[in-house]
Amino acid sequence: MKRIIVSLFFLSSLLFSQSFKKDTQYYCLNSYNVKQGEKIVVEKEVALNNPLIFTIKKEKLITSRNIEFDFRMQKGGMSSYSNEELMLLLTPGNMLGLVPKKARGQLQLFFKCEEK
Numbered sequence: 617m618k619r620i621i622v623s624l625f626f627l628s629s630l631l632f633s634q635s636f637k638k639d640t641q642y643y644c645l646n647s648y649n650v651k652q653g654e655k656i657v658v659e660k661e662v663a664l665n666n667p668l669i670f671t672i673k674k675e676k677l678i679t680s681r682n683i684e685f686d687f688r689m690q691k692g693g694m695s696s697y698s699n700e701e702l703m704l705l706l707t708p709g710n711m712l713g714l715v716p717k718k719a720r721g722q723l724q725l726f727f728k729c730e731e732k
Contacts, residue, residue: 635693635708644668644729651723
């Protein structure tokens with residue numbers, strides 16, 4: 617968990633030119649994962665077959681599969697959303713970090729998002 621936050625702080629300082637907007641649909645591709653400290657690059661074909669599509673509406677992030685995440689906090693340009701199973705961290709530069717709560721930071725997925 618600490619690794620994802622540190623990584624996203626670093627990425628946000630590099631890519632602060634863009635940030636997520638409300639009422640805009642985003643199309644995100646998984647670029648890499650970190651599993652037990654090992655970085656695993658996701659092949660583009662695999663990422664294209666499993667995009668994460670979502671929209672931020674009011675205090676909720678809603679995916680194309682109707683999975684809802686509640687807003688938790690915002691600090692600087694970063695926003696945090698979560699539900700019972702997952703935590704999402706949105707950073708400037710349209711980067712998204714996803715962490716399954718049960719994995720306790722042992723599995724982290726990183727996405728690059730674009731406005732659709």
